[in-house]
Amino acid sequence: MEAKQQRQQAMNDSRRALMLDAARSVFERLGIEGASIREIAKQAGYTPGAIYSYFENKEAIYGALLAESLERLNAVVDAAGSGIDGAASPAALLEAKANAWFGFYAVNPRDLDLGFYLVQGLQPRGLTAMLNDQLNDRLHDALKPCEAALQAMGLSAEDALRENTSLFAHGVGLLLMQHTGRIRMFGQDATLLFDAYVIELIERLNKPRKAPGPNEINKT
Amino acid sequence: MEAKQQRQQAMNDSRRALMLDAARSVFERLGIEGASIREIAKQAGYTPGAIYSYFENKEAIYGALLAESLERLNAVVDAAGSGIDGAASPAALLEAKANAWFGFYAVNPRDLDLGFYLVQGLQPRGLTAMLNDQLNDRLHDALKPCEAALQAMGLSAEDALRENTSLFAHGVGLLLMQHTGRIRMFGQDATLLFDAYVIELIERLNKPRKAPGPNEINKT
Amino acid sequence: MEAKQQRQQAMNDSRRALMLDAARSVFERLGIEGASIREIAKQAGYTPGAIYSYFENKEAIYGALLAESLERLNAVVDAAGSGIDGAASPAALLEAKANAWFGFYAVNPRDLDLGFYLVQGLQPRGLTAMLNDQLNDRLHDALKPCEAALQAMGLSAEDALRENTSLFAHGVGLLLMQHTGRIRMFGQDATLLFDAYVIELIERLNKPRKAPGPNEINKT
Amino acid sequence: MEAKQQRQQAMNDSRRALMLDAARSVFERLGIEGASIREIAKQAGYTPGAIYSYFENKEAIYGALLAESLERLNAVVDAAGSGIDGAASPAALLEAKANAWFGFYAVNPRDLDLGFYLVQGLQPRGLTAMLNDQLNDRLHDALKPCEAALQAMGLSAEDALRENTSLFAHGVGLLLMQHTGRIRMFGQDATLLFDAYVIELIERLNKPRKAPGPNEINKT
DNA sequence: AATGAATGAGCCTTCATTCAT
DNA sequence: CATGAATGAAGGCTCATTCAT
Numbered sequence: 001m002e003a004k005q006q007r008q009q010a011m012n013d014s015r016r017a018l019m020l021d022a023a024r025s026v027f028e029r030l031g032i033e034g035a036s037i038r039e040i041a042k043q044a045g046y047t048p049g050a051i052y053s054y055f056e057n058k059e060a061i062y063g064a065l066l067a068e069s070l071e072r073l074n075a076v077v078d079a080a081g082s083g084i085d086g087a088a089s090p091a092a093l094l095e096a097k098a099n100a101w102f103g104f105y106a107v108n109p110r111d112l113d114l115g116f117y118l119v120q121g122l123q124p125r126g127l128t129a130m131l132n133d134q135l136n137d138r139l140h141d142a143l144k145p146c147e148a149a150l151q152a153m154g155l156s157a158e159d160a161l162r163e164n165t166s167l168f169a170h171g172v173g174l175l176l177m178q179h180t181g182r183i184r185m186f187g188q189d190a191t192l193l194f195d196a197y198v199i200e201l202i203e204r205l206n207k208p209r210k211a212p213g214p215n216e217i218n219k220t
Numbered sequence: 221m222e223a224k225q226q227r228q229q230a231m232n233d234s235r236r237a238l239m240l241d242a243a244r245s246v247f248e249r250l251g252i253e254g255a256s257i258r259e260i261a262k263q264a265g266y267t268p269g270a271i272y273s274y275f276e277n278k279e280a281i282y283g284a285l286l287a288e289s290l291e292r293l294n295a296v297v298d299a300a301g302s303g304i305d306g307a308a309s310p311a312a313l314l315e316a317k318a319n320a321w322f323g324f325y326a327v328n329p330r331d332l333d334l335g336f337y338l339v340q341g342l343q344p345r346g347l348t349a350m351l352n353d354q355l356n357d358r359l360h361d362a363l364k365p366c367e368a369a370l371q372a373m374g375l376s377a378e379d380a381l382r383e384n385t386s387l388f389a390h391g392v393g394l395l396l397m398q399h400t401g402r403i404r405m406f407g408q409d410a411t412l413l414f415d416a417y418v419i420e421l422i423e424r425l426n427k428p429r430k431a432p433g434p435n436e437i438n439k440t
Numbered sequence: 441m442e443a444k445q446q447r448q449q450a451m452n453d454s455r456r457a458l459m460l461d462a463a464r465s466v467f468e469r470l471g472i473e474g475a476s477i478r479e480i481a482k483q484a485g486y487t488p489g490a491i492y493s494y495f496e497n498k499e500a501i502y503g504a505l506l507a508e509s510l511e512r513l514n515a516v517v518d519a520a521g522s523g524i525d526g527a528a529s530p531a532a533l534l535e536a537k538a539n540a541w542f543g544f545y546a547v548n549p550r551d552l553d554l555g556f557y558l559v560q561g562l563q564p565r566g567l568t569a570m571l572n573d574q575l576n577d578r579l580h581d582a583l584k585p586c587e588a589a590l591q592a593m594g595l596s597a598e599d600a601l602r603e604n605t606s607l608f609a610h611g612v613g614l615l616l617m618q619h620t621g622r623i624r625m626f627g628q629d630a631t632l633l634f635d636a637y638v639i640e641l642i643e644r645l646n647k648p649r650k651a652p653g654p655n656e657i658n659k660t
Numbered sequence: 661m662e663a664k665q666q667r668q669q670a671m672n673d674s675r676r677a678l679m680l681d682a683a684r685s686v687f688e689r690l691g692i693e694g695a696s697i698r699e700i701a702k703q704a705g706y707t708p709g710a711i712y713s714y715f716e717n718k719e720a721i722y723g724a725l726l727a728e729s730l731e732r733l734n735a736v737v738d739a740a741g742s743g744i745d746g747a748a749s750p751a752a753l754l755e756a757k758a759n760a761w762f763g764f765y766a767v768n769p770r771d772l773d774l775g776f777y778l779v780q781g782l783q784p785r786g787l788t789a790m791l792n793d794q795l796n797d798r799l800h801d802a803l804k805p806c807e808a809a810l811q812a813m814g815l816s817a818e819d820a821l822r823e824n825t826s827l828f829a830h831g832v833g834l835l836l837m838q839h840t841g842r843i844r845m846f847g848q849d850a851t852l853l854f855d856a857y858v859i860e861l862i863e864r865l866n867k868p869r870k871a872p873g874p875n876e877i878n879k880t
Numbered sequence: 881a882a883t884g885a886a887t888g889a890g891c892c893t894t895c896a897t898t899c900a901t
Numbered sequence: 902c903a904t905g906a907a908t909g910a911a912g913g914c915t916c917a918t919t920c921a922t
Contacts, residue, residue, distance in 0.1 A: 008884090015885085037913060049915075050886055058913065136405065165397075165406040166413050170386070173393030177385075185356060186385040193386050200424070235902095257896060269898080270903050278896065448905090455906085477892060489894075490907055498892070576845065605837075605846040606830070606853055613833030617825075625796060626825040633826050640864070675881090697917060709919080710882050718917065 310372035750812035
């Protein structure tokens, strides 16, 4: 009996996963706007109605896809820098963690799309507030290791947050440009530029007397 | 006869402009997703069919709107730093020009939307390739003054391009985060962070001996 | 110009009327539950989308149909008993007015359906509250003449309301039974029974000493 | 063997009853429109498919539910006036029996819905003709005691049928109005009005010389 | 007997686009 | 040039019913 239930549960999960795969593939093919329940169902080999046995509505599909994407992101970030002693060399850890999340999105541009969907039309909307918060939290989780490393390098909590925000923005900007083909237009490579940014950041933090914090700068 | 043609041409242009104004106002009100031909026509005081006398299709409206947005951007950038002697203080000019484009998008988020629409779903599509190139060129135009200032500060053409690309990416990342509400999540202010980035950049370029750029810049 | 506008307005109205006719005919064929926008459009010789140029949504069609039905009802009631001097013979007027509304629904059973839709599923719902109120008011209008006649026969306002309510209920019950075929089952004729009710009512009111009003029954 | 069959039959019946209970409870909760096979199955603790082992289709559930409703109605009517000697005081019996069926529907509006569903859209449809007849017979059964009492009061069979029909129509009209909220609109109470109707009926029958039968009325 | 996955037909509605006038 | 009626394809979603297990 239990075995039967487990089998069924597994079947159920796998069909759900099948549909998520279909959704992902439709997104890839038609973009997030062009994806429709009909199309996703067709791709999955189902009729539209069947989708609703596995997802409450269309938004729920996005949510599930995004949630799963964020799990993979966190897995990658958690695994990064495993051989590094964070206490001894926080800079190396920062580099590893930053490259982890950046690399994840550089290699998986569709996951970036998905991340932006959370933000669709460049405006927060859709998804229940709770789900939205959960997903935001998971994104934050992926960025926290960098922040911790920044603190380990001697930054105050406040400064670490600021630098981490800048770091994220920089990476997002580069990814976006690369992803849209804009970066090729500039004749540059996003990953190299991100590397450079991280290295300069580390340099700057290691020589704080030479370069005063941004809030104390005198524009002469 | 010619006079008549000219008059007609002028009328034509002004009505087209009227419709673009309407479209812009609808975008502002309803967002880029919420805008419909019907709504734009109504706003312009026309019926839907009339639109097609001036624009081939909906995409063309976006294109025209974006083109016009880029003109305004360029106007803002060109006007910035007009009191500054670029030869004497290239750093001040860089700051002015960078803040100009960044400020334009910070203040006019819908223009940013428009820019991203060209790139919808984070994938180039729609718009003929030629139009796309034209628009790209105009975007480049808006960023060139920064690149020139970087060269005036002593960077090689190659280094200037790299730094300018980074600068643009940084700004875009910050704008995106701010626009989507993510930046508030980080408890930061996009404009302050952008300022800080520009200032640090200038610092870095002014103290090359402490942290020589990867290409070993010579100031003298 | 004005002529043109008028012509267009007339066309517009006639097409709207066409669609209402179609809707009515679909209701007749498939019942109010079976009626769909698709079916109504098809009956009218249009595609579904066209309907929405004339009605905001499905509910609006019901509303328009019902409104028009109530206008016809009121016209019938207003015209009834035109040769009767209401002051001289209020009983005759009562009879005429009551038979008017009853007869209207006896002859036009679909209008009764429509009336019940206002009340759909035997529960008030759908239609905006305001529209609902308007329609209710028009129904009331059709019943007021009876109430006025009852007062002219010497009843207090309160008693007239009570008797009018009973009269309406009686008629509605009979109509419903007739309409559903239940009355034939009872081997009776709805109109005869309604007549009888009205006549007994008049008798009763003319001999009040013999038959005390319901509120005074248990007086001893 | 037979015992086994009987046991199975009993199980079968009880599960069927379970489903009917579920259906009734769903109707109560969501109304007749809002009820779905899925919901009924869930309420009964089954999956949708299981329903079809006990009922041919959805209509059959309505039919069974209505049948059961009519049994309850008959039980109520049969029990009413048990302390009254019908031969000695037929008027009191009439009152008791009439109030019984009216009260049943006044208190159980969903049973009224069910009754009208049999007649959906105010048009007989659905249900096989035979089932329809059976249900009609049971409704008749519930009304017969009133008819018998009317005869006991001295009416001919024909007159008793006519009065009973009127009585039923009056009650149905009042119930409908109350149920749809229309009666409150008239500022009246359905039960009081029904009471008054019954009492007036009794009065009228007790004083036949004062008020000649409806078929002998002189319209002067 | 019961499951529950899946179907298929249907629902209301929106909208870019066309075309006779 | 402009109208505005109409189209047709698509959108998300619901639900009674079937059927292999």
